[in-house]
Amino acid sequence: MAVRPEGTPCWADAMFGDVERAKGFYGDVLGWTFGESSSQYGNYTQAYADGKAVAAVVPPLSGQEGHSQWCLYLASADAAATAGRIREHGGEVLMEPMRVGEFGTMCLAREPAGAVFGLWQGGTHEGFEATAVPGAYCWAEFFTRDPERTDAFLSAVFPYTMQQIDDDAVDFRLFKLGDDTVLGRMRMGEEFPPEVPSYVNVYFTVGDCDAAVARATGLGGVLRFGPMDSPFGRFAAIGDPQGANFSVIDITATRGEPPKTTDVP
Missing domain, CATH: 3.10.180.10 (2,3-Dihydroxybiphenyl 1,2-Dioxygenase, domain 1)
Known part of the structure; x- marks a missing residue:
């Protein structure tokens, strides 16, 4: 690899x-x-x-x-x-x-x-052996209450270029390595309780978002958000029974056009 x-x-x-x-x-x-x-x-x-x-x-x-x-x-x-x-x-x-x-x-x-x-x-373990297939990692986003500091930090430590989503309703930024978009950054708004700290939200791929949510809640998980359609797939945010938050996404169930972006110097 x-x-x-x-x-x-x-x-x-x-x-x-x-x-x-x-x-x-x-x-x-x-x-x-x-x-x-x-x-x-x-x-x-x-x-x-x-x-x-x-x-x-x-x-x-x-x-x-x-x-x-x-x-x-x-x-x-x-x-x-x-x-x-x-x-x-x-x-x-x-x-x-x-x-x-x-x-x-x-x-x-x-x-x-x-x-x-x-x-x-x-070393001998290089990381994910599969991505973007059912059960595997697909995407991640830094959720932050101070996006200016997070953006400056990430782009200084790693060789990222940045693009801002053109949407007045949400403050969302994309981080790229060459032509590949590898991470997102979301500003945490008032919808997040003040006791919730900044965190990284990891997405795992599923074959059916609604079925995954039903299995998760049936086993004691908590639905935090969704399921919701997007241009990137149908997704939902879940808290597992021990409090770990993650998201699931069916990347085959896309709806709508990808958002426009502006390059950030």
Whole structure:
């Protein structure tokens, strides 16, 4: 597999107090199967869609018990150098770059507006083995209360170019690597309770959005938004039974024309 460009979303995982419950929930909602947990690496357990590695679940580390959430990892050719840029541009390194055997090097960070994300410098584990197929990662967005700081940070740390969606009703920005649009950024408005911090929303692909929502809510998940049609697919935002938020999208069910955009200098 070719090395992913710097800043490309390349992996996602989440800590759960009850990993077995999480495996049951995501197995039913997204069709995941799971590999053997690795006690050497904190019982890290990979999830598979049609035999391809697409995410992982893991118990919390000591002292990190609490609210579950998904973490998106961005590709880095040199995690230590990227961590330096994160600090230089106002971010915080939460976990210093750490070698994970022969698999690669990971790092956790927080951007200036508060959203947590990861870095992954691939070794034998390069990241997603599949994307944009049922059960696999498809898209992600930084939800932020301070978009100016988030935009400046992301475009300084990674080689992104930016485009703004031309819509007075929403403040949404796209981040590109070359011709590929790889991330979105949404301003959090009054519809978000003040106690909800900035975060990264990860989308997983499904074959039928409404059916996925029905399975999720039937298993104790909470529908946060949708289902809603869009030019990119029919999607919905869900909270799982342990509090981790994510979205599902059927990318085959598109409706309407893609929005117009303006390049941002």
